[in-house]
Amino acid sequence: MKRISLALAAAPVLLAVPLAAPLVAQQDQSELSRVNAYIRAVTSMTADFSQTDRNGQTLTGQLTLKQPGKIRFQYQKGVPLLIVGDGKALTMIDYEVRQVQRWPIGNSPLGALLDPNKDLSKYGKVVPTGDPSILSVEARDPKRPEYGTITMIFRRDAASPAGLQLYGWVALDSQNNRTAIRLSNQRYGVPVADSAFRWTDPRPKGRSAGG
Structure with a gap:
């Protein structure tokens, strides 16, 4: 970001900032409402996914989503991992070491994407992208920073629900x-x-979970 010299900032420019701010805030609220509409409109979805972690390792697989709260990450052949959300909790199963971890969906950054009843205007903000065809929204619970942050990235697409196509997201947990x-x-x-x-x-x- 370029640093603006205060010595060069003309008075009319400074006066214009407060006038423009409400307009920007109004536009942001409109965009957040659009994302809310998208989440509520998508009753089900399947997609191919590519997942990259902080070490640069990339895995691929199939994503299945069904509202409210159900999601499945089926990883590529040879990867003994599975992540499933059953509407209440997210479960990560590692078949190689026979380990199961489970936590409430609301405690995960994915909660913003999987709960149609949440109001993004209360805990989300629009992130400037510099590209009018891309909408980026960051969501986090300010009262629960340990739940992490998710930044959802959308492409504007008139043929998709609410005029948005979910392109992907970046999740950052408390660690x-x-x-x-x-x-x-x-x-x-x-x-x-x-x-x-x-x-x-x-x-x-063990037993088969969920039947």
Whole structure:
């Protein structure tokens, strides 16, 4: 960002800032409302995803989403990981070491994307991108910073729900672990059975979760 010299700032420019601020705020609220409309309009979606972590490692797979709160990250063949959201909690299953971790969806950055009842105007903000075709929104709970931050990236597309196409997101958890997701081949409104969000418990004497 270029630093502006105060010595060169003319008075009319300084006076114009307060006048422009309400307009910018109004535009931002409109954009946040549009993202809310998108989240509420997407009852189901499938997409291919590419996931890159803070170390630069990239994995691919298939994403399945069904509102409210259901999501599945099916990783590429040979990767013994599975992440499933059943509407209440997110579960990460590592089949290689037979480990299962589970936490409430609301405690995850993904909660902003998976809860149609949340109001982004209360905990989201528009992030300037410099590209009018791209809308970026950062969401975090100021009262719960330990839940992390998600920055959702949309392309404007008149043929997509609410005129937006979810391009991907960047999640940052409380330990500063950064994960970037990029989507492609998005399909909206496709039939998705609830059985897609079940998983097999790999732990000794485990059982099939969710039936």
